[in-house]
Each structure stands twice: as C-alpha cells, then as structure tokens.
Amino acid sequence: MSVERADAARNRQLLLNTVREMITETGVEQVTMDGLAERAGLGKGTVFRRFRSRAGIFHALLDDDERAFRERVLHGPPPLGPGALPAARLVAYGRARIRFLLERHAIARAALDHNQSMLAGESILSQIHLRMLLGHAGVDAPDVDSLALQLTGALEGPILLYLPMSPRADNDRHIARLADSWQILIECLCQPTPEREAEADRKG
Known part of the structure; x- marks a missing residue:
C-alpha cells in the first residue's frame, strides 16, 4: 500500500508540473485531459481517475x-x-x-x-x-x-x-x-x- 501511495503522489506531482508547463506555453484554454495525459506520458485512465474532469x-x-x-x-x-x-x-x-x-x-x-x-x-x-x-x-x-x-x-x-x-x-x-x-x-x-x-x- 505504501508503494502505491508513493506512486500516486509522484503521478499527481508530475501531472501538476505538466499542467503548469502547458499553461505557460499555450494558456489555460488549450489544456485538455487527453493532451495532459500525452504530455505527461501517462495513460488517459490515470488522468481521468485523478481529476475526473x-x-x-x-x-x-x-x-x-x-x-x-x-x-x-x-x-x-x-x-x-x-x-x-x-x-x-x-x-x-x-x-x-x-x-x-x-x-x-x-x-x-x-x-x-x-x-x-x-x-x-x-x-x-x-x-x-x-x-x-x-x-x-x-x-x-x-x-x-x-x-x-x-x-x-x-x-x-x-x-x-x-x-x-x-x-x-x-x-x-x-x-x-x-x-x-x-x-x-x-x-x-x-x-x-x-x-x-x-x-x-x-x-x-
């Protein structure tokens, strides 16, 4: 369980860092769930489970x-x-x-x-x-x-x-x-x- 929690925390921080980069480069309007998953190198399901929308x-x-x-x-x-x-x-x-x-x-x-x-x-x-x-x-x-x-x-x-x-x-x-x-x-x-x-x- 502790390994899973550590992985989840790392994924969350990776996603947040990636979102910040995307906003800096292209603005809030261009950020999408699919685009975030692709940019972060994570599965779309991971992004949807983490953020829901x-x-x-x-x-x-x-x-x-x-x-x-x-x-x-x-x-x-x-x-x-x-x-x-x-x-x-x-x-x-x-x-x-x-x-x-x-x-x-x-x-x-x-x-x-x-x-x-x-x-x-x-x-x-x-x-x-x-x-x-x-x-x-x-x-x-x-x-x-x-x-x-x-x-x-x-x-x-x-x-x-x-x-x-x-x-x-x-x-x-x-x-x-x-x-x-x-x-x-x-x-x-x-x-x-x-x-x-x-x-x-x-x-x-």
Missing part, C-alpha cells in the same frame, strides 16, 4: 497553490504571517489574496464546473481569518461576523472571478488599484476612535 485539473492546481498560500498566512513572515499588528495583517492579507486570485484568474475560472458558483472552501477560511483579525484589532462594529462575511466577499469569487482581465501589464495595475482600495477600507475600519483610545489608555 477538465475542471478537476485546475481545481487540483489551485488547491496546490492554496496550500502554499495558507502556509504563508499561518507560518510565514509578518505582516502576512504572525507577528504584526492585527490591522497590518488585515491589510497584508487582503493585498496578498487579491493578487493571488487575480494572478490565477483563468485557472480559478477553469476550476469551476457547471454545479459550482464559486470556490467556497477558501472563502470560509478567509472569513474565519478576517473575523479573528477584526476582533483582535478591536474594530468597532455592531456585528463583526457580518462585517467579516462582507469583507470576504470583496476578496473571493464570484466578484473577482468575473472581472474582465487584460494583458499582464494592465493586470498588474489593476491588481495594485484593488489592493490599494482594500488598504484604504481596512485603515478606515481600524482608525482609532475616542472610545478605543481611551480603552488603550486605561490598559496602558
């Missing part, structure tokens, strides 16, 4: 990238990772998340099948993370849970997934503008109020 290829690719992103959030250097003030982490998370998704815009859209409206799993994780940071930042809101949900909507699909994207140079400017807007929003939310400053003085 064309959308499954991109979902697996995105999931692989998501694991690396979560590692940066949980254990990476601040301000995205632990060790920075909550407001700074909120800004960093939003900026990083916007760039992450828009740099993978075509992959994220291709990962959706006809039964999905968005990739919900990472949205839930974003909501939990934002809720935690909002609480630590002492944001003055009557319903912080709802605020975290609305902020999550600004970072995850479907809004970002269906933005029109242009050539890469324009995309970089587009990403920067959205990230700057996120930062302005967070800085307004976390701006000290007289009550918060008084509480800080009492604790100090």
Whole structure:
C-alpha cells in the first residue's frame, strides 16, 4: 500500500508540473485531459481517475497553490504571517489574496464546473481569518461576523472571478488599484476612535 501511495503522489506531482508547463506555453484554454495525459506520458485512465474532469485539473492546481498560500498566512513572515499588528495583517492579507486570485484568474475560472458558483472552501477560511483579525484589532462594529462575511466577499469569487482581465501589464495595475482600495477600507475600519483610545489608555 505504501508503494502505491508513493506512486500516486509522484503521478499527481508530475501531472501538476505538466499542467503548469502547458499553461505557460499555450494558456489555460488549450489544456485538455487527453493532451495532459500525452504530455505527461501517462495513460488517459490515470488522468481521468485523478481529476475526473477538465475542471478537476485546475481545481487540483489551485488547491496546490492554496496550500502554499495558507502556509504563508499561518507560518510565514509578518505582516502576512504572525507577528504584526492585527490591522497590518488585515491589510497584508487582503493585498496578498487579491493578487493571488487575480494572478490565477483563468485557472480559478477553469476550476469551476457547471454545479459550482464559486470556490467556497477558501472563502470560509478567509472569513474565519478576517473575523479573528477584526476582533483582535478591536474594530468597532455592531456585528463583526457580518462585517467579516462582507469583507470576504470583496476578496473571493464570484466578484473577482468575473472581472474582465487584460494583458499582464494592465493586470498588474489593476491588481495594485484593488489592493490599494482594500488598504484604504481596512485603515478606515481600524482608525482609532475616542472610545478605543481611551480603552488603550486605561490598559496602558
């Protein structure tokens, strides 16, 4: 059993590496199940068992990238990772998340099948993370849970997934503008109020 698991892991990594190469060379639109099998030197049945559908290829690719992103959030250097003030982490998370998704815009859209409206799993994780940071930042809101949900909507699909994207140079400017807007929003939310400053003085 352990040999089979090792073989399966090697095949999975081979397929993911091959997909990345194909996307770099010809773009997301040209990737097919048959083409991936041929390029990787594996049987078509292996590819279909691994991914089940064309959308499954991109979902697996995105999931692989998501694991690396979560590692940066949980254990990476601040301000995205632990060790920075909550407001700074909120800004960093939003900026990083916007760039992450828009740099993978075509992959994220291709990962959706006809039964999905968005990739919900990472949205839930974003909501939990934002809720935690909002609480630590002492944001003055009557319903912080709802605020975290609305902020999550600004970072995850479907809004970002269906933005029109242009050539890469324009995309970089587009990403920067959205990230700057996120930062302005967070800085307004976390701006000290007289009550918060008084509480800080009492604790100090």
